[in-house]
Amino acid sequence: MSTASGLLASAPDHAVSNEAPGLSWFGIFRLGLVQTALGAIVVLTTSTMNRVMVVELALPAMLPGLLVALHYVLQVLRPRWGYGSDLSGRRSPWILGGIAVLASGGWLAAYSTATMGTHLALGIALAVVAFVLIGLGVGASGTSLLALLAREVAPRRRPAAATVVWVMMIMGFVITAGTAGHFLDPYSPERLMQVSGAVSAIAVVLSALALTGVETRPAMPGVSRGIRAGTSTPSRAREASAHGVADHHHASSIPSTSDRTGFVPALREVWSEPASRRFALFVFVSMLAYSAQDLILEPFAGTVFGMTPGQSTQLSGVQHAGVLLGMVALALLGTWQGSGESPEGMRGWTVAGCMLSALMLGGLAAASLWGPGWPLQASVFALGVANGLFAVAAIGSMMTLAGRGTASREGLRMGLWGAAQALAFGLGGFLGTAASDLAQFVLGDPVAAYACVFATEAALFLAAAAMAVRGVRGRADSEAAVGAGAAVAAAAEAGAGAALGAGTGAAHPHVPGLAAGLGTGPPAGRGNRTTEEKHT
Numbered sequence: 001m002s003t004a005s006g007l008l009a010s011a012p013d014h015a016v017s018n019e020a021p022g023l024s025w026f027g028i029f030r031l032g033l034v035q036t037a038l039g040a041i042v043v044l045t046t047s048t049m050n051r052v053m054v055v056e057l058a059l060p061a062m063l064p065g066l067l068v069a070l071h072y073v074l075q076v077l078r079p080r081w082g083y084g085s086d087l088s089g090r091r092s093p094w095i096l097g098g099i100a101v102l103a104s105g106g107w108l109a110a111y112s113t114a115t116m117g118t119h120l121a122l123g124i125a126l127a128v129v130a131f132v133l134i135g136l137g138v139g140a141s142g143t144s145l146l147a148l149l150a151r152e153v154a155p156r157r158r159p160a161a162a163t164v165v166w167v168m169m170i171m172g173f174v175i176t177a178g179t180a181g182h183f184l185d186p187y188s189p190e191r192l193m194q195v196s197g198a199v200s201a202i203a204v205v206l207s208a209l210a211l212t213g214v215e216t217r218p219a220m221p222g223v224s225r226g227i228r229a230g231t232s233t234p235s236r237a238r239e240a241s242a243h244g245v246a247d248h249h250h251a252s253s254i255p256s257t258s259d260r261t262g263f264v265p266a267l268r269e270v271w272s273e274p275a276s277r278r279f280a281l282f283v284f285v286s287m288l289a290y291s292a293q294d295l296i297l298e299p300f301a302g303t304v305f306g307m308t309p310g311q312s313t314q315l316s317g318v319q320h321a322g323v324l325l326g327m328v329a330l331a332l333l334g335t336w337q338g339s340g341e342s343p344e345g346m347r348g349w350t351v352a353g354c355m356l357s358a359l360m361l362g363g364l365a366a367a368s369l370w371g372p373g374w375p376l377q378a379s380v381f382a383l384g385v386a387n388g389l390f391a392v393a394a395i396g397s398m399m400t401l402a403g404r405g406t407a408s409r410e411g412l413r414m415g416l417w418g419a420a421q422a423l424a425f426g427l428g429g430f431l432g433t434a435a436s437d438l439a440q441f442v443l444g445d446p447v448a449a450y451a452c453v454f455a456t457e458a459a460l461f462l463a464a465a466a467m468a469v470r471g472v473r474g475r476a477d478s479e480a481a482v483g484a485g486a487a488v489a490a491a492a493e494a495g496a497g498a499a500l501g502a503g504t505g506a507a508h509p510h511v512p513g514l515a516a517g518l519g520t521g522p523p524a525g526r527g528n529r530t531t532e533e534k535h536t
Contacts, residue, residue, distance in 0.1 A: 022154030023214070028161045032168035033210040034145055037099060037203035038138065039172025041106040044180060044196055045134055046071075049113045056187065057116055063124070067131045074135030075422030079270075081140040082147060082415030083263050091151075091411070092215045094144035099207040102137025103200035105130045110196035114189030141207075143418050146395075147411040148215060150402035159346070162395035163331035167324065270412050279401055282467045284420040286354060286394065289460035290387060291428025292453075293361070296436050297380070300364075300450045305372055318377050322384020323391070326353075330392045346397040347468050353390025354465035360386050361458035368451035390461075432457075 023031070050064040085094040108130035116123030145165075153161045180195050261269065270276050297319065298312040307315065330349060360383035367374040398417055402410040432453065439449030 022157065023149075023152045023161075025157075027214055028149075028153065028157065028164050029168075030210040030214055031145060031149060032164045034095060034099065034141070034207045035165045035169040036172035036175075037207045037210075038102065038141060039169040040176040040199055040203050041102050042134070042138065043173045043176050044199060045106055045109045045131070047177065048180065048184070049109055049192075052113055052187070052192065053116070057113075059116065067127055069426055070128065071131045071135040071138065072422050072426030074132060075139050075426075076419045077136065078139045078143045078418040078422070079267055079412055079415035080263060082143045082411030082413070082418075083266055083409075085144045085147060085411040086266075086409055090215060091144040091148035092211045094411075095141045095148065096204075096207055096211055098137045098139070098141025098144065100137070100204055101133050102141060103204050105133025105135075105137055106200045107193070107197050108133065110193045114193055117189060139415075139418070139422075143415045144411060146398060146418070147402060147414045150399040150410050150414065152215070153399065155400065158399045159333075159349075159392060159396045160331040162392045162399065163327045166327060166392060166395065170324075266409065266412055267416070270409050270416060275401060276413055276416065278467065278470070279397070280416050280420045282464055283394065283398075283417050284424045285460055285467065286390070286464035287421045287424035288428050288431070289357070289361075289457045289464065290390065291425045292432035292435075292457050292460075293383075294432070295429045296432050296450070296453060299436075300368070300454075301376065303446050304368055304450060305374075305376055315377065315380055319380045319384040319387075322381040322386075323388040324384075326385040326388020326390075327392045328388075329385070330389050330396075346393055346400050349389060349393035350397050351465045351468045353386055353388075353393050354461045354468065356386035357383065357390055358458040358461035358465070361454045361461065365451045365454040365458065368447050368454065371447075 046068055050068070053059045053064045054061050081094065081098070085091050088094070109127060112123045112126035112130050114123075115126060149158075149161055149165065176199060180199060183195050184191055271280075298316060301307040301312040301315050330353075360379060363379045364383065367376060367379055398414060402413045435453050435456065436449055439452045440446050443449055443452070
């Protein structure tokens, strides 16, 4: 084991021997279908039922706003769902279970909306329950899906995989909005429940079919794809040594001590990792800047540039087209360059996306002061491209970093970062509009107010870029320190293994390194052969 650990510790990240290919493109597409199903249910609850409450039922807009906010608040439970899938070793049951809970919440939301027309208090109470289910379902399924992608997708394919799942979620929005909109006319509460029920049922069936056979074996406790595939960093070498990767028979059947740790200690452990903590803060700040622009772009276009509602809606379409182009561009470039093979590669794109987004938001701040002569559509399209680059790079970074650490905590790390993202999204829209109102009140000029808000968002993106850069440097320093520690640990393991082996004459499955020290592990020259290779 000490020899294998030394070889692993000395191998560079990009030098991968016998690297397992991971999920095929078809497998990635199948997981994208789960995102499509998730998006289909969410769009009905957050858009269609929102409109029914406000327009058809003439209820205050604050009601659907509070319900959607409740769904965001429950995303703080994402780390718990990720931890649960870490313990079970399989992600698929958590994904499908989350989709089922989400589908139940989606249909109950439609029923509660219909009930509000006759029994308002009962309808609101049912809506609260429905959006609790929606929040729990989105958190459980989304966290476990990203953790599964992080574990199963080969590093080179991660940028493209991030694009696929994001774009297919948007496809779920688009297809459901168009199809459900057709069947909802003429509107009636009964039609709303029928359409919602059909969408929910199709989403569950589609997810079940998509997940069948994708995850064919449980995760090896304590070991991520990087180790199983033969890739290495000093920290991952230490993980391999600590969990006995060379003796894969024991490693796959006996849970590690760290996997049996309770949730709160496990969360403290992940939060104590500098890389995980920095990245959570980065996600919060960057997503706050990303989401704060959503609700003020169209009012800005109408107020400063005199656009009609139809024209401002088309402007949003221009931005979304830019987002799609940025995503696809990064998927192609990142896959070609192999950026997903290291955190540094993906974070380079993340920093670039943040910097470009800050630059484009600065352009919109200038556009506020310049007025109608500014090329607004070109600026908004460029902002969309920058946002697309940033979004995919951030998800790719999540996938790359999720398996790096002292234990198998992909789900818990994804949950922590997903909770930070959800909280930022929940706050971003509110703070963006509130900042605009406050600036108008203080400055007395809506044009200057929009300029201040866009400039603040640009500053947030710049701060996020600086955090990402510091995160890369901090990780490089910690890797060097861990590398020295891994060498000392390997030497100590070798000595302890020899001494105990002489005394007992048998391997002890719970003592790292003893199997290799006693010669009961794999034959010489095959210490790096992994369970993943045998699987593929």
